[in-house]
Amino acid sequence: MLSLVPTALIPFITARSSWTILSLVTAARTMSSSSNQRAFQLRVDPLTGNSEWVVIDEEEDQDQGPEIFKNSQQPMLAMTSYLDMLNDSPRNRAYAEAINKTITAPCHVLDIGAGTGLLSMMAARAMGSGASMPQGKVTACESYLPMVKIMRRVMRLNGMEKNIYLFNKRSDELKVGVDISSRADVLVSEILDSELLGEGLIPSLQHAHDMLLVENPLTVPYRATTYGQLVESSFLWRLHDLHNNEAKTSDGIRLVPTGVDSILGVKPQQYAYHCDAMEKEIKLLSEPFKIFEFDFWKRPDSHGETQLCIKATNDGQLHAVVSWWVLQLDREGTIFYSTAPRWISLQNNKSDEGWCDHWKQCVWFVPGQGIPISNDQEVHLHAVHDETSISYNLDKQSQTDVKMHGIKGGDFQLLLSPERIAIYGDNEWRGIMLTAIRSALKGRIDPLCVVADDSVFLTILIAQLSKTSNVISLLPGLRAKGAQYLQAVADANGFSMDRVQVLEKKQSLLSVLDTHHQKVDLLIGEPFYSGTEGMLPWHNLRFWKERTILNSVLSEDALMMPCKGILKACAMSLPDLWNSRRSLDKIEGFDHSVANTTLGACGELPTPQEGPCLPCFVWQSGKYKKLSSVFTVMEFDFSKPISRSSGQFQVEFVEPGMCHGFALWIDWVMDSENSVILSTGPDERYWKQGVKLLATPAAVGIEGSSSPSECCHAVMEASFEPSNGELIVRHVFS
Template identity: 65%
Template sequence: MRSHLQTLTRTVSVVRTLTGGFRPSPKAITRTMSSNSTGLMFQLKLNPITGNSEWIVIEEELDDASPKPMLATTSYLDMLNDSPRNRVYRTAIDKTVSKQCHVLDIGAGTGLLSMMAARAMGVDDDSSPSKGVVTACESYLPMVKLMKKVLRANDMNSKIRVLNKRSDEVEVGVDVASRADVLVSEILDSELLGEGLIPSLQHAHDKLLVENYKTVPYRATTYGQLVESTYLWELHDLYSNEANVADGIHLVPKGKESILRVKPQQFAMHCDAMGEELRLLSEPFKIFEFDFWKRPDSHGETQVHTKATNNGTVHAVISWWVLQLDEEGNIFYSTSPKWINSPSTNNGLSSMYTGTRDWCDHWKQCVWFTKGKGLPVRKDEDVRMDATHTDISISYKFNAQSQTSEVDHSQDSHLTLSPERIAIYGDNNWRQFMLKAINYALKGKESPLCVIADDSVFLSVAVAHISKSSHIIAMFPGLGDKGRQYLQAVADENGYSMDRIQVINTRKQQLTMNDTHQNKVDLLIAEPFYFGAEGMLPWQGLQFWSKRTMIDSMLAEDVCIMPCKGILKACAMSLPDLWRSRCALENIEGFDHTMVNTTLGACGPSSESPCLPFFIWQCGETQKLSDTYTIMEFDFLKPLSSCHGKAKVEFIEAGVCHGFALWIDWVMDSTNDIVMSTGLDQRYWKQGVKLLAEPLKIGPGICSTVIEAHFDSSSGELSVNNR
């Protein structure tokens, strides 16, 4: 599963590396390190204000009193609340583990599948290899500790052997007495392969399993469908969108179309939320089939043939997978979009492949963008597509699509950004908004020294293009030298010389007067945008306040600071699907999980739900229950400081309040005329969500609530509470 990002936690830099199986769990987003000699465990934390990381000591035991940031922001809770998933696994395990044997669980998590297996074969306390044994393999240490609590609470701790290792580190004769007869696992992401499914199965087949072993699940099949969607096109084709903008800025000049792009990969998205913006151009088609019961290949290719069902332009391939959990083919789980589940639109797929499921965030559909403006097709035209899989990903190529002519550039000058960032940079309204703010900031300034305090290549190019006499220092804390190489590569097309642009050393903690040749800073600006923080909470952008504070003594008396203010906004929301996926756990298929609620940050009377980042518009059923309220303001004209604020929120709609959506509006000018919102109407930015401990039914006698926020400038934490 793709895991949520918390403001104080640094994501593992390589998400698609190989933990429970061959992976340091993408379900868990913190990087941890343990020391066997000292008994200590460390966690890598990122201060969202300074941008600096440090290893801190965390509690050895996950007791109820210790902080749980490393697990509260993962997808484990969402996954455990997926009742259809739990049900099909229980049914398949009961059916497959029909006698006492050795069961291996790779990527065991809380131990749910291990407990199902132990119960299915009646393992007792004096189990031996000849009777029955379950080995639970989980490499993520905090989860191992939590699993042991779950096992003890369910009287399973003596029935299941827990290994704190990656599956490829397990040795028969050392860690386990014998090879396993049955493999149970759930090492799947939205793309299917991204959590190291293939390498895990290969190693298990070669080293850990008997011949003719059984497995749950039994097989997985990926399906796809061709779609037309202007929204999806805008998420990747910056060149074509920029060609429709007449502002003179060329982020992707002709002949350099790939210099600023999204990574060529599948992106997990809630496609149901796009609704009528998607136009289907084909029936669903089968792509790959992966059998868990035999050794998979690391590489595979297939050619897909499908007929276009309408005239149009193929902007993307939407894909999903169907999991067959039993050998007979009676138990299935599908990540298909809802239009596949509709009886009237199942497009000939067997009904067993189109079962409904609840909204969940841990498994979505995937989107693969076609090149450029897309592939034009006519109804009944045969469309051929080559599909390729590696050991961790699946990619596509259309035979009929003409290849965009591009000059071969050094890979060093290429920048890969998120689809949402590409769409923002290609949006005409956003660009006009930012150019208006830049012109406002430059007004009356001749030969200004401008510091770009974030990773915005747009601001860097725009200022250099507009102000021919300016000198620019780009801090680029995330892009670093990649940003410098990019600016150099597009300089000629944007009419500036690199003599006027300086990218400071990214390892440099403090900008000094030596960097500015003893000149004061006339203009300090940011979007704000920080590379690598796109999926984090909205107030990650407050890093700009820290940058401004660090160079306070270097600012000119008439310095223009943009943005000059940040406003924390909130709106009461009905979020039934999101709340259900994050609510407190009780009994899961007969096993008590109440002891994990506090650790996993569940919504409930005995646990506190953290603020988490979500695209609200992709969160299933949603409804605004109040107007928008200002909670507090951050004054960037003054140095960084702690602050707090609160607001009385009046409900204007009847319903059930599950929590609050929070975001920041960035005020770019001192007259408050130029305000960039990241709120509910802006689909390219994630909002923060603070869920209530218990849903609040809005009715007679309940017409308002109070929301309060505290910002700690030393840690960068922003805490939100309601009463």
């Protein structure tokens, strides 16, 4: 598999912000030569974590490109949000209306972050084409080489290749007098993420106004305004406050001991969530309020601050600030696009125009248990923005500031995802792990235990439960930070680091010398690998791969925990997710069908193709409904070395509806008696599932009560390939 990292990561990310597999914060680089374009792409093996740079020469036409590029580009581009963005009809319509209204005469238009070229083609069309508009010109820059290739094909299909000058560069690499003959009169752009600033909006605008645009240019969009609302939500609280959540557990482990409240936590930043999915768990504590305003038509400042006095409209515990933004696309203020949650649209008597995944709302967590507030009480919000992010401080009147980015207990902090923090604070999850480890340790004298993954919890749990055990923790993703964390919390959890060793070496290099010539009695994992939270569920079968690599140091009666994995599946109705990934046709009059294969679209394609499995939180994917019982596809036995696996199952539908695909996940069997099972399915909101969307949705019904046009059964078959960690899923409806 190739991980296609946006080349615009230097100095800031300007490609789509919701890349799922790009948690590897690594820049891919491109270079030009006189004959062709060359790209360095990072190829990652999900089952080992090993990566290597691959040099790819890309010809103009993708069909003529080298085999390695053709085989790998499709699934990785399908993991991006380009397709979802292009299926966002309200966005496309708003941009088309604003561009037509703004560009009324021949001029020079600059498109920053051109993507497939949709905005460039809109601008060229607004000016006319050919000899009728000889002074009109569109300059487009796109730094991500795979998108440049797609844009060229889209422009060619629409007869626009002669109207648009396309540069495979970042906008700050363009030079007037070298690349372009003069400054541009109009700027069109869409370099926005859910937070607004995370794709480098401010640096891009600053450079454009300094070097590429005329004074007082026309711009689409014209302005962006961020808004916020104070909320209470115990769900959001559990995503960050591990200290107070684990205080209610009974296992005696303190991942965040008193006095070092932030030694393990989440990064202090805004997090993108579909807040509509948790609307029933959110209590509004204020009216919406304006935070920042950013004008595209003038040079923005790198730093800004504002102090707001917000009156509470309800009693409650202030847990978070939910924020969103509104685009004003035209100068007169008649064309808008909003990322506000649904409750705002309904309050404003506006229709809910549909679900999209490329832009969500953002959540900023109030530290600790939050702040108790009462109706009519004033809360002071201090908001600060830099070039790429927005942050907040809160305090109630007559109280001291609650710093949202302070760290108690020293400068060291181990940062994990909000979902991982919530898992570590979950009493039921900890109970499962405690039961499984006690069972595994029973009857073992002076066992040698190896924690194969990044679980600091299991390392502490074993060291605490067995005073005679020796623990080797590999921590392949956390490494030195994990070791430093364990050292810091050892005393508080009643174990000695003399019995715990963190080996910062690859599993393939582990030998009996590292184990002091003692064979490993227990090989355990959650499984959890830091930095891979965006990957597919079966990529956590890395545990199975590592068990195989470590085979030579395992004792004859070594116990694995988990003992096996069970691939589960369920037929789902997922209309919003399917529509966001459907095949492209005409977008505001421009044919994008040539991008479907590369972007991994589903739908009515000329040649039906199997789309990739997408990692996502099903509960965050708009409307969804289970249409079948949960069924087992295949099992993975960790007592044996990793091997190819396959399975087949007949799906019985228990609910009528429109089937858009299958959700797949792994249930981890933690003990040899098959009595302790950890599920990561759609009902468990802290884990992502894999979703296999159908090329065409199928109407399904219950046998004996369905119409002739409805399917009553489906056969699913799947195969797992250990050489690359991929799962191939196929299905037939009958």
